[in-house]
Amino acid sequence: MTTLRPTRLAALALGATLLAGCGAAQAERAVPIPAAARDVAPAPGLQTAVLAGGCFWGVEAVFQQVRGVRDVTAGYAGGTAATANYRDVSSETTRHAEAVRIRYDPRVVSYATLLRVFFSVAHDPTQVNRQTPDVGTSYRSAIFAQTPEQRAVASAYIAQLGAAHVFPRPIATRVESGGFYPAEAEHQDFFRRNPSHPYIVRWDKPKVAAFRAGFPRLAS
Incomplete structure (x- = not known):
């Protein structure tokens, strides 16, 4: 059974209460943002992107929907291998961020397009060291x-979106360096394996629906 940190346990309790009261997940929508003015030049073979935007369950689920993405792995980025596990990362002392590694075909989807999805719908890039109910540096936008x-x-x-003032608050996303370490098996493909999980229903299903509605041409 998955061991959840306190913030996510609280979110589960809130989600269960809301579901009991209304029987439906909160609606979300993709934030309309411009495409990037610059992009990474396509190269032969699959390419890799690593993005952190809060709980990796939902971010993984969104990018699994993107046409041209071949696989998505939930994991921990920015810290060391020795503490790249859920228990240690939950202490908020390891400097890891919950992240996803995306392997994609640049002939089908570009790096800048993945970033557009990331900023528009995969998470809220204006939240500092948190995403909605989850609080801590491991939930930062990076x-x-x-x-x-x-x-x-x-x-x-990031500079382009900031200059365009497409968000009501400053963008908190930072461009960082660091290795990526896959998370435990129980966290992989969590959305697909646990469609009725209260956290998934409350926070992540609306996110996936918003992606499919906002980016129909990108949806696989």
């Missing part, structure tokens, strides 16, 4: 650039 070109494109897009 892009772990895998190449200098990714770093340049991500930094330029």
Whole structure:
């Protein structure tokens, strides 16, 4: 059984209460944002992106819906291998962020397009060290650039969106460096394996629905 940290336990309790009261998940929508002015040049073979946007269950679920994405792995980025496990990361002392590793075909979907989904619907990039009910540095918004070109494109897009004032608050997302370590098996493909889980129903199903409604041409 998954051992959940206190913030997520509280979210589960809230979700269960809300579901009991209304029988439906809260509606969400994709934030309309412009495409990035810069992009990573396509290269042969599959490419990798690592993004952190709060609980990895929902972020994984959104990117699993994107056409051209071949696989998504939930994990921990930004800390060391020695503490890359749910128990230690839950202490909020390891500097990891819950993140996803996305392997994608650049002939089908580009890096900048993945970033557009990330900022528009996968999470709220204006929240600092949290995502909705989950609080802590491990829930921060971060892009772990895998190449200098990714770093340049991500930094330029953050600046572009900030200048366009598409969000009501400043963007908190930081471009970071660090390794990625896959999470425990129980966290992989969590959305698909646990469709009735209260946290999934309350927070993540609306996110996936918002992606499919907001980006129908990208949906697989």
